[in-house]
Amino acid sequence: MFLKNIGVLGFDPLEKVILAALLTEEPMLIIGKPGTDKANLLAYISQALGLSYKKVNAALTCKLALTGMPVIKDNEDKITFIRSQSSVWKDEALVFDLINETKPKCFGLISSILFEKQIYGYSLDKLQYRWATMEDTNLFNRDMTAFKRQNIYLEEELVENFGFIIDAPTWESFSVEEKNEGFLTGFTQPVKEINAEWITFINKLKPLYEEQLLFPKIQLAGYASQVTSMMNKGGVYISVQRSMHLLRNFIALDLVNEHWPAKGHKENIGDLLLLGLTCSLSQKAFQEKLPTRLLKAIHQNAMQIIFNENQENDWIGYFMKAGLTKKIEMLFDEKVDKDLKSLTFIHFFNHSSITERAMLVFSAHPILERFDVLNDEAFNMLTHCFKEILHVDGELKWLEFDVHKEKGNLVWSNGQAYLLSLPGGQTTKRYKRGYQFFIYLLTHDKLIIDPGYVEMELNDCFEKCQMILKFKKQVKLS
Amino acid sequence: MITNYMPYPFYYRDGYPKSLHLANVYFPNEVSLPNRVKYYFKASVAFSSYEEYLLSLIVKQGWKDFEEAKVRLNLPYKRHIVVDCKEKVGFVFSGIDDKLVIRNMLVLAACGENIYHPDHPLIFSDKRMNRQIELKRIQLNEFYDVD
Numbered sequence: 001m002f003l004k005n006i007g008v009l010g011f012d013p014l015e016k017v018i019l020a021a022l023l024t025e026e027p028m029l030i031i032g033k034p035g036t037d038k039a040n041l042l043a044y045i046s047q048a049l050g051l052s053y054k055k056v057n058a059a060l061t062c063k064l065a066l067t068g069m070p071v072i073k074d075n076e077d078k079i080t081f082i083r084s085q086s087s088v089w090k091d092e093a094l095v096f097d098l099i100n101e102t103k104p105k106c107f108g109l110i111s112s113i114l115f116e117k118q119i120y121g122y123s124l125d126k127l128q129y130r131w132a133t134m135e136d137t138n139l140f141n142r143d144m145t146a147f148k149r150q151n152i153y154l155e156e157e158l159v160e161n162f163g164f165i166i167d168a169p170t171w172e173s174f175s176v177e178e179k180n181e182g183f184l185t186g187f188t189q190p191v192k193e194i195n196a197e198w199i200t201f202i203n204k205l206k207p208l209y210e211e212q213l214l215f216p217k218i219q220l221a222g223y224a225s226q227v228t229s230m231m232n233k234g235g236v237y238i239s240v241q242r243s244m245h246l247l248r249n250f251i252a253l254d255l256v257n258e259h260w261p262a263k264g265h266k267e268n269i270g271d272l273l274l275l276g277l278t279c280s281l282s283q284k285a286f287q288e289k290l291p292t293r294l295l296k297a298i299h300q301n302a303m304q305i306i307f308n309e310n311q312e313n314d315w316i317g318y319f320m321k322a323g324l325t326k327k328i329e330m331l332f333d334e335k336v337d338k339d340l341k342s343l344t345f346i347h348f349f350n351h352s353s354i355t356e357r358a359m360l361v362f363s364a365h366p367i368l369e370r371f372d373v374l375n376d377e378a379f380n381m382l383t384h385c386f387k388e389i390l391h392v393d394g395e396l397k398w399l400e401f402d403v404h405k406e407k408g409n410l411v412w413s414n415g416q417a418y419l420l421s422l423p424g425g426q427t428t429k430r431y432k433r434g435y436q437f438f439i440y441l442l443t444h445d446k447l448i449i450d451p452g453y454v455e456m457e458l459n460d461c462f463e464k465c466q467m468i469l470k471f472k473k474q475v476k477l478s
Numbered sequence: 479m480i481t482n483y484m485p486y487p488f489y490y491r492d493g494y495p496k497s498l499h500l501a502n503v504y505f506p507n508e509v510s511l512p513n514r515v516k517y518y519f520k521a522s523v524a525f526s527s528y529e530e531y532l533l534s535l536i537v538k539q540g541w542k543d544f545e546e547a548k549v550r551l552n553l554p555y556k557r558h559i560v561v562d563c564k565e566k567v568g569f570v571f572s573g574i575d576d577k578l579v580i581r582n583m584l585v586l587a588a589c590g591e592n593i594y595h596p597d598h599p600l601i602f603s604d605k606r607m608n609r610q611i612e613l614k615r616i617q618l619n620e621f622y623d624v625d
Binding site: 366379384393396398406408 | 501
C-alpha cells in the first residue's frame with residue numbers, strides 16, 4: 001500500500017519488512033538477481049521521505065570518491081576533506097550496490113560507514129539509512145555475467161551486522177495486477193515527491209520503537225529466544241548478535257503491523273513472526289541456504305510452545321495472569337522449556353509489585369533452586385531478592401502527628417496484632433515467616449493495608465510449595 | 479501587621495518524622511556465631527596476581543592444580559547462597575595455615591554476588607577476593623516443615 005503509492009511494484013509482500021527496516025535504522029541487505037531494482041528501492045523511498053540519497057557502486061568506487069580529498073591544514077592536527085559530488089558526508093540515505101564485490105582496499109571504509117556511521121573516526125551525523133545489495137548466491141560463478149566476474153561471498157562477520165536480509169522479488173513473484181499496472185505506469189517512473197503519509201507513519205512509530213527496545217513484549221522475546229535455541233540445537237548456527245537482531249526486527253515488525261492503517265491488511269502474529277524470521281536469517285547470503293520447510297517447522301514448534309496453538313492463550317500470557325500459587329505450579333511444568341520459564345520469570349519479576357514478587361521468591365526459592373527450574377540469570381535475580389528477605393535490616397519510617405501521645409507506626413502495630421492472633425503463637429513457623437515478611441515490606445516502604453490478606457496469600461504459597469515438595473519426594477521414592 | 483512569625487514548626491501539618499530500626503534474620507538452620515565458617519582472604523606477603531599466588535601455595539602443598547586442591551580440601555560441591563558477613567574479621571595473615579588460605583581463595587573465586595557455583599570457572603578479581611562471606615544452604619525439610 002505504502003510502496004504502491006510511491007510507484008514501487010513487486011515488493012508488496014515485503015512492505016512491512018521495509019517499513020520496519022526504516023524504523024530500526026539498521027543496515028539492510030537486499031539479495032537478488034540482476035535487474036530487480038533492488039539498488040533503486042531506497043532511492044524511491046528517500047524521495048518519498050525527502051532525504052538526500054546516494055547510490056554507491058561498491059565494486060567500482062574508491063576511497064577518495066567516498067570521502068573527498070584529505071588535507072592537513074597548517075599547524076593543526078585535524079584532517080579536513082575537500083568534498084566532491086561523490087562524497088557521502090551529507091547524505092541521509094546510502095545504498096552500496098554489489099557489496100560482495102567491494103575491493104579489499106575499500107572494505108574497511110565501507111563497513112565503517114555501513115555499521116558505524118563514521119569515516120576515519122568522523123561521524124556521519126546526518127546518515128540514517130544504510131542499505132546494501134548483493135547478487136543472488138545461486139548465480140555465483142556460473143559465468144552468466146558479461147564480464148565473467150569472480151563472485152565472492154560476503155564475510156560471515158559482516159553479514160551478522162545487517163538487521164534485515166531480504167530477497168528482491170523477481171517477475172514470477174509479481175501479482176497479475178502488478179504486472180499489468182507496471183506496464184501501464186512504467187516501471188522506471190516512481191513518484192518523485194515527498195509523501196506526508198510515509199513521514200507521519202515513520203515519525204509516529206520511532207519513539208514507540210525506542211520505548212519497546214527497553215521493555216520488549218515478552219511473547220516476542222520468548223519467540224526469538226525459542227527460535228534461536230531450536231536452530232542452534234538443530235545445527236543451524238544463530239549467533240547471539242543475530243538473535244538480538246531477530247528480537248529488534250520482531251519488535252519493529254509488530255509495531256508496523258499494529259499501527260498499519262485500518263484499510264490495509266493486518267497480519268496475525270504467527271504470519272508476521274514467520275515473515276520476520278525469514279527476512280532476518282543470515283544464511284541466505286551464503287551457499288548453504290535453509291530450506292523453507294525447516295524454517296516453517298521451527299516456527300510452528302516455537303509458536304506451539306509460546307502461544308500454545310491458540311494464539312490468545314499463550315503460556316507466558318497465562319503465567320502473567322495466573323495467581324501466585326498457579327504460577328508456582330506452572331514453573332514446575334516439565335513440558336515447558338527452562339529458558340522460556342526463566343525469561344517469563346524475569347519478566348514477571350520486573351513487572352510485578354514488590355509484595356507479589358517477594359511472596360513468590362520467599363516461598364519458592366529453595367525448591368526452585370533444588371530442582372533446578374530456572375537458568376543462572378533468573379536464579380541470580382531470585383537469590384538476590386531472597387537474601388534481602390532473609391536478612392532484613394532497615395528503617396521503618398512514619399509520621400507522628402501528636403508528639404505528646406505517640407501512637408507508633410499504625411501499620412506495623414496492626415500487622416503485629418494480626419500475627420499474634422495466628423494459632424500456635426510466636427513459636428510457629430507461620431508466625432516467624434509472617435513477621436519476617438512484614439518487616440521486609442515495611443522497610444521497603446510498602447504499606448500493608450490488609451495484613452490478613454497478605455499473610456494468607458503467603459501461607460498459600462508456602463503450602464503449595466510443601467505439596468510440590470511432597471509430590472517430588474513420592475515420585476523419587478516410587 | 480504581617481510578620482514572619484510561625485507559631486508551629488513548618489512540618490507540623492505533615493506530622494513529625496519518626497523512624498524505627500528493624501532487623502531480623504530468618505534462617506531456620508542458623509548456627510551459632512563461633513561455629514560459622516567464614517571465607518575471607520588477606521595476605522601479608524606481596525604478590526603479583528591472586529592466581530599465581532594461589533598456585534604457588536598449591537604447589538607448596540604438593541598438589542597439581544586447582545581441581546586437585548578442591549578435592550583435597552573438600553570444598554562445598556553444591557550451590558550455596560552467598561551472604562556478606564556483618565561482623566568483619568580484622569587481620570588474617572597467610573602463612574599461618576596455607577590450607578585455610580587455599581580453601582578461602584578457591585571459595586571466594588567461585589562466588590558471584592549472590593551464589594556460590596562450584597562448577598563455574600574461577601575468577602580472581604579484587605572485588606571477589608576482598609569479600610568476607612558465609613555460605614548458606616537451605617534445608618528443604620526444615621524450611622517447609624516436611625518430614
